[in-house]
Amino acid sequence: MIGEFELIARVTQGLEVNSDVELSVGDDAAVVSLQGDTVVCTDILIENVHFKQQWSPAHAVGRKSVAVNVSDLEAMGCRPSAIVVALAFPKDLDPKWVDDFEAGVRAECRTAGVSLIGGDMSSSEHIVACVTAIGDTMGRAPVTRNGAQPGDIVAVRGNLGLSAAGLIALQRGFGSPKDAVLEHQTPHVPYGQGRVAAEAGATAMIDISDGLLADLGHISEGSGVSIDVVTGQLSIPDPVARVAAATGKPALGMILAGGEDHALAATFPSGTTLPEGWVRVGAVSAGTGITVDGAPYEGSMGWDHFG
Structure with missing residues (x-):
């Protein structure tokens, strides 16, 4: 040695x-x-x-x-x-x-x-x-999890569900879909987009590591607001759909709660023109907790090492 x-x-x-x-x-x-x-x-x-x-x-x-x-x-x-x-x-x-x-x-x-x-x-x-x-911070205030306000919109930037699909494939001994496996092995972080979101007026932001719902839950708790995710605004990448079809695992579950996406989720004031590549996926309102399409989510919210 x-x-x-x-x-x-x-x-x-x-x-x-x-x-x-x-x-x-x-x-x-x-x-x-x-x-x-x-x-x-x-x-x-x-x-x-x-x-x-x-x-x-x-x-x-x-x-x-x-x-x-x-x-x-x-x-x-x-x-x-x-x-x-x-x-x-x-x-x-x-x-x-x-x-x-x-x-x-x-x-x-x-x-x-x-x-x-x-x-x-x-x-x-x-x-x-x-x-x-x-x-x-280059002289600006940091964007924390605690600034979301009722009326804000919720948007994401990055890949959702691919890492979870890649992990499921690897656990079953497969090396494909390649895009999903590679995303699990080496996530494509949207570098520079945190600063772009801050300059666009993001009120709260978080790295999606434990799953979209789990991490939006941290913003909900930190800001004292309710967040609703609209599934009709989420796209299902082809590799996620393929893994779902092959394994019976729900594609939407991978996107909402798969984890290790290392995308960014942020809230912005209503009426904000979202930066290029950011996709609106929900809204902030008064209250507490996370809902999906206006109702409590029945599945796993995301990853917890000690859960």
């Missing part, structure tokens, strides 16, 4: 950083110069909980570890800047897995426009990747 410091040197060689970074890898800590308030989030991927090696190649795990974190920054309407990555893995893990993971991290950093500025490595029984992401 390759030594720790040699491995660190390999995975940090030739890192590219953006203009925010004053000091990167090689010291006890990195130094980043940001504008406005600093926004920080963290997310963890654990082998056999969030991914399986037989389902997700290392490169995809690396990309996903970045994507799920930067998506949270997008949901605050802020500008993502940098990440640090902590990776733990078994001592007998093939070093190529680590190389491929790090290549995936770098690839997603380029896509998201963030810099990898440090991290840590250790040994563990299973692979664990923990990323902390840093961004800034």
Whole structure:
């Protein structure tokens, strides 16, 4: 097995950083110069909980570890800047897995426009990747979950249901529909759209990680409002329909409660011209809780690690 410091040197060689970074890898800590308030989030991927090696190649795990974190920054309407990555893995893990993971991290950093500025490595029984992401508000107030008002409209940007369909396919030993499987392995976060929504006047926003209904439920609770989702305004992607037809799983359930979409959901004042690509899916009213087509939803609302 390759030594720790040699491995660190390999995975940090030739890192590219953006203009925010004053000091990167090689010291006890990195130094980043940001504008406005600093926004920080963290997310963890654990082998056999969030991914399986037989389902997700290392490169995809690396990309996903970045994507799920930067998506949270997008949901605050802020500008993502940098990440640090902590990776733990078994001592007998093939070093190529680590190389491929790090290549995936770098690839997603380029896509998201963030810099990898440090991290840590250790040994563990299973692979664990923990990323902390840093961004800034650029002088604007962050968009929280708590600002939705009665009369607002609800809109989403990104892919709903594909990740859930991909997971169902993988659980049954299939590698298709490819679009769904790839979306589960490496979600396509709508980078930059959090800031677009903020500039358009979003009153509340959230990253859809646990499922559309579950995450809109957080906005409902935080804002003290009721949210109704109109299913007629939701489109069913072809891969979702195909998985539903093959397995008997309801397509609408994947879209409403599948989770790991890493799309964005936001509320906007009534009359707002939605930014390009945002789709209206519901409305906010006085009251509490989530309804679907005006009635309580009978199925699962979404993912809960401890539920």
